[in-house]
Amino acid sequence: MKRRDFIKTVAVGSAGVALTFNSFPMNAFGLNSINAKLFNPFIETDKVLVLVQLLGGNDGLNTIIPYQDSLYYTKRPTLGIPSTSVLTLPDSTMGLHPSLSEFRNFYLDGKLAVIQNVGYPNPNLSHFRATDIWHTASDSNQILTTGWLGRYLHEEYPNYPGQNPPDPMSIQIGANADLSLISQVGNMALTFQDPNQFYQLVQGSAYSGYEKVKTLAGDELNFARKVSADSLQYASRVKQAADNGQNLATYPNSKLAEQLKIVAQLIDGGLQTRLYVVTMSGFDTHSNQLTNHQNLLNDLNSSIAAFMLDLELNNITNRVVGMTISEFGRRVNENGSSGTDHGTAAPMLIFGDLVNEGVYGNNPDLLNLSNGNLIHQYDYRQIYASVLKQLFAATDQELLNVLLSQFNTLPLIIPQSSQNGKQKNKNYTLSQNFPNPFNPSTKITYILKNDSHVSLKVYDISGKVVQVLAEGFKSAGQYSVSFDVSGRSNLSSGIYFYKLKGDNFEDTKKMTLIK
């Protein structure tokens, strides 16, 4: 939905304020403290999308693993992840790479959607062309110079540049801004590596409007001035948010974690930016894949886990959705260098409290391949459309302008109407067990508002069923059951999950046994 109306109320661009830095007079777009008052935070949605880019082409088959398909092991004789170490997922015949233990917890907690076989027709196997395709949301053979996020932000902020929103429209943490964030009117992203350093840097930078230069240099000059103006306008706002925000989780020591830490801090600090892009590289595993990929997924796993915990502890977890993208998956057959060459379709992971959890789509078809590569089931633009529509309430017309064709959506995000506290289905309640932590016994209560078949099972951390607490048809009402580990010496201290499943709902919660 557009913010035209409230943006219209103040013309920041023309309300230039004269500033003097280092005795050199200059005009600034506006002072941020003034902006903040004028733009009394009015937003139609406070949702935030964090894109996690896995550069190099993540191997989908070794991330979300078809471990029950013997063809997988035939085609991956040395790289196949043994089924015994795959982290199994309840209700799915796919499993997770052993490094993705936290993603498994997200799944059990109902915070992870896996969309299988995402790609597009006539896939391109060049890193750079494929990256451009994903960034611009183009067809395989179509060259576009603007990105999908850039075009979306242009829909939302049609008067930028000139009448600029008070907070950056999007932020990319890093040294570069991606093509995805370029719109018809230029770069829509604020790019920086660290909020405080950024603020320090920008002190004293200049912006002045001058006469037009008629040679080719004129366009470049305008471009350089716009960049400079954006830095100046947003640096103090970003610093302010960074100062207000806090990180309550401990992050691992990695580049991805550093970026996510900043994102969490800025969201918590009240920045109204709704799009963040973070990046992780190294996924081009042509050789020595087992170790390299394991390290990469370990980093991804622990960094995202810290981020999610941070959001939870800061009580902003119901505003933020994360999504991984990668330019392609990898060849089904491993190559001769203990690696995999460039491939095509691959799974995307979407995580957060607002996610409609589950594994979407069929398991990868390892038999019917195209030149040794997987054939896609979902177009990646369907995922873009779903997220823009369900998270940001983009209208159909906006989607058409952004994605240039119509794409069917998948129900990946919980509808706005039921986003509060993730009460997706009001026909049941599953309470937290009491006491928790417990030893040896704890009570679990659930409420059914309609008659339903239910099952209530306890799982250990590896996904194995430890006990069935309820199974069968139940009429509406409140039920309490006890989980008792007396005499079960094989159950050790640690985290367990209990999952309530009904006719059209399911829910999982975590509990801790301390012996």
Add this chain to the structure above:
Amino acid sequence: MKSDTGLLTPYIPSNSRPWSKKLVTHLLSRTTFGAKVSDVNMVLTLSPSAAVDLLFQNLAQPSPPGTWVTDPPDYSNGQLNRTRTNELRRWWLKLMIDEPVSFREKMVLFWHNHFTSEANVVKIPQHMYIQNSLFRNNAYGNFRSLAKSVTRDPAMLYYLDGRLNRVGSPNENYSRELLELFTIGIGNYTELDVQEGARALTGWTINGLVSQFVASRHDNGIKTYLGQTGNFDDEDVSDIIFSKPETAVTFCKKLYRTFINQKEDMTYAMPVINEMADLLRDNNYELAPVLVTLFKSQLFFSENIISSLIKSPLETMLGAVKQMNIAINNPNLETKLNYIAAECDNAGQLLLDPPNVQGWTGYRNWLNTNSSPTRTSFCESIITGIKKDLTQTGFSVDPISFALTFPLPNNAIRLVDDICEHLTRLRLTPKQRGQLLLTLLDGSEVYDWSINDPQAPARIKKFLKALVYMAEYQLN
């Protein structure tokens, strides 16, 4: 030669377009890492043609960064390898800074960004040094023979997995990038060509500091590659690629974008690019004739393309050092060079470690809300001598001796105009020059200006700071 009658007609100075400091600075800014005032004055005494020839002068090969460059590779000592990589990086930066009027290091960087390798992936700095020397020895040599050498270069064999590519289990990594990024370009080959090329390229491995062909690892079968069929090897692969006219066109497009202009829509430039490509093929892929013709052309010196490129971080930062006549020497040479390398990194260009095999894409990607202030704050720091963290840079402009390199340092208006021309080439508007003049005068009157005034050094610094803060300074 076609260029005599074609679009690459030589530039001949005339009354309407005289050979001027501005055109000299333009030439040197595009072909070197920045021009000192003394360089500009010297080149101005030459004809445009002689000036370009001087840029292609033969320079002696520099002595290596250390005796370690011949040590056998040690993959297990990551700390040592990183230390030496930093040493190599400083060595190269120093070469760029100290280079006399020469095009060579600019081309070494061009090749580094074309036949890309990342030191952090290659791991062995000796291999990076060998590759760097290969580029230097062939700076404006033969494109085809350089491509053949790169195919067997140890750093490249490591970086794009050629060493693992063997009969029966091909690895497509190098085969793909050779076609896509290094030669013929996307759209001119098929996925099958990538696979068949990989087979033809099998057999090369790394043995210590050199590459080695292991016949038993080579695929001797029949391959079909870009429409030809035979038992091809790596040399055949290059010969076939270079038999295709598209290869020269794709490469000349890159030359054009690097040295002339990077407008997104290239259609208007295609006639010139095609002419360059013809010239390249007519000269059997020797590069010098093409570049010499290009740099001597009316096109190169036309007003329309002046300052139409965006400087890279290296061009910005080394350029500021050289343009303002700042020497980078001992004491603490290492610290100084590390500071430059680190700031270039912060602005998106860590020498020897491009972001990926595509290299730095440059142009507008150089400038964003992070890199723009990073570049500016570096330039400010070498004017004031103080970094953002308030520590000393150890090197900075000497404002008075810098002013004295201009003809009329005691004329404030001329001094402003001359320094603006030296640092930006774009003619600033009267309003801009007026503001800059006010900055220089700092409240005093024009007729009071004298570089003997005790306030003069501080005022010149303030003026230079204001100048490097202008968007014009980001352009090349």
